[in-house]
Amino acid sequence: MQRRKVTLKLYPNAAQAQKLETWTRLHCELYNAALEERIDAWRKAGKSISYYDQQNVLPQIKVDRPEFIALGSHALQQTLRRLDLAFAAFFRRVKAGQTPGFPRFKSSMRFSGFAYPDPAGWKLMQHGGSGATLRIGSGEAALSIRARGRHRFGPDAKPNDITLTRRNGQWFVSVTLCVPDAACARERTADMRRGVDFGINDWATFDAGPPIANPRWVREELPRLAALQRQRARKRKGSVRHKRLGHGIARLHDGISNLRRDFVHKATTRLVQQCAVLATEQLTPKTMSRSAKGTVEAPGRRVRQKAGLNREILSAGFGMAHQMLTYKAEEAGTRLHLSNTRQLKPSQRCAACWEIAPKTLADRMHVCPHCGHTAPRDRNSALVVLIDAFNTQDTPGTGVAARPKPLTRQRASPGP
Template sequence: MERRKVTFKLYPNAREAERLTAWVRLHCELYNAALQERIEAYRKAGKSISYYDQQNVLPEIKAARPEFVELGSHALQQTLRRLDLAFQAFFRRVKAGQTPGFPRFKASARFSGFSYPDPAGWKLLQQGRRGGTLRLGSGADAMGIRVRGRHRFAEAKPNDLTIIRKNGEWFASVTLRVPETACARERTDHQHRGVDFGLTDWATFDNGETIANPRWTRNELPRLAALQRQRAKKKKGSVRYKRLSQEAARLHERIGNLRREFLHQTTTELVRTCAVIATEELQTKNMSRSAKGTLEKPGRMVKQKAGLNREILSVGLGMAHQMLAYKAVEAGTRLHMSNTRQLKPSQRCSACWEIVPKTLAQRVHRCPHCGHTMPRDQNSALVVLIDAHTPGTGVAARQKPLARQRAKSKSLTRETPATTAQV
């Protein structure tokens, strides 16, 4: 059985929305009380309280506070487990020598929601193709909230549910257990394509075709800047300040929705038409690292690098790779991820396989060894496609990172230009 996550939008009426808000407030109160208990126990007695210690006290809490009863035992346990995971992450960062980030108390207005870790206490009733009802609770006090959304699986069993509150709207994130046969995607073609992801064009293929970069963030920057200027003139915490903050948050959410929809549609079309997809491994976190530097060694061209980082994060390269990874498995497509450090697709000639150093400003590949001329991104796409047809290459074949090496004239994965011509 495979697991797939589906998000539905909830449309509660005024009474249901008020009740959901009250439930979130109670979950937040439980989270903060459990955090306070752990802090006081260690401060006064040097004792560490575990998740199981706090879980065993839940019956007493429900006896003293009857309003917690309708939330469900499993949902309350999941809130305590959420705090326990925060502490586990804190101790892991301490051991690794990273910035620890001790778990913090949360305001109810900023508490994201609550979860049901199993199918108990809720039920999703699908009605029609695009709607349904989410039933929360049991008995006469159960809520039936209208739901919009659907999934593509003909056979699926719900596993867990998370109720999310975001920008004044409610969502239900459901994890489904789906048979492998129901996950399969139909493939309509058997193309072999190399893809180079970038900023000028979102994607460039080995045959020269391109997909334009929609530039969602850049298109909305004037509107976002106007909202931020208006908010800067308002008193912090005032009604108008909060209203403008919500408008800015909704604008960011819209940009994220547009990006996600584009990536889903594009990656689905790729795996539907390709038997082999070749691209290079991209470390988006390293690519978008700040150039600010330190007080002792301040960085250079910080403002320009910040703009470049914004464009890198806007195109969603990391999200595109994740989508391609699981969709390729579902469609039976082979996804080949070339090792960028060893292969150097942007610096290698696809005709003679020699290294041709280039700066970012050079958008055309001109090889001084063989005279091959081609647009830089198309040449990179062709290089990774050739690498995909070479046995034993790619990231999947080399799990450990390679040691730093000087650029060599001959590739470690391709030995002679004659082999390139045969592919």
């Protein structure tokens, strides 16, 4: 059995939406009260309060506050567990010497939602196609909410837990499914061997064949986004119009995010369905999009240009693509090879002679000074990682080629 997550959109009526807002505020109140209890206990008595200490108080809370009964014991426990995980992450960062980030109090408007950690307290009923009904709560306060969405795993997939989230005035439910291994498998339609280089000019460039164009979702919406931000800047903070424009900006960003996720899902699915071997390089978008601002003592150079490049890098969704390729390749039986970028240097290495040919980011053509091999920079990089995948096919894990130079026959016929 494997775990997969699917997200459905909820369509509550006005009364149901008001009830969901009320329940979210109660969960937020419980979270803040538990956080305050931990802080006060440490400040006044030097005592650490655990998750189990706070969980044991829940029955008394429901006696004193009957409105918490409808939320369900398991959902309340999950909210306390959420706070406990925040503290665990805080102490882990302290020990690692990182910026700790102490858990903070949350307002009800910024509290994302609540969760049911097991099958108790809710039921999801599919009606065929994309229609569904989600029933949450117990007794007279239970809610039956229309939902829309479907998954590809069939009737053998069993829901295990759910998380309800509120985003831009809309409600969604993420359902974790327990899926048999056979239902997770993807059918592969071809057995191609391809190297791919992810980039900005083209979203994906292959060792052979046409590239996948970069849709540039953010760039297309920048004029509209800038207009909304200028309008909001003229409004008084806290006013109705200021909030309304803020919601409009959030919806625009949400639409861009949905387009990006849909595109990456479809592109990665096509790749793993067509390829028996898929080679690319390890990417770290967080490092690639690091600011060039610098410090007061050592200010950075070309900061605005680097900020624009960072926006394009994050808009392309390389990190999302790698995550999707990882699990989809496993489901399709595709071998995914991730070359070590720092050691292999795909953009600097020649695919013909395997020597390093230094070039700047502005150089879009690869011209090898050693052997004279000429090719588009991204296509050469894709061919380098594909050759690296062949040279390390018997070596577990990722890394550079086992041989200092590729075999001639592997250079001559890297693909089918």
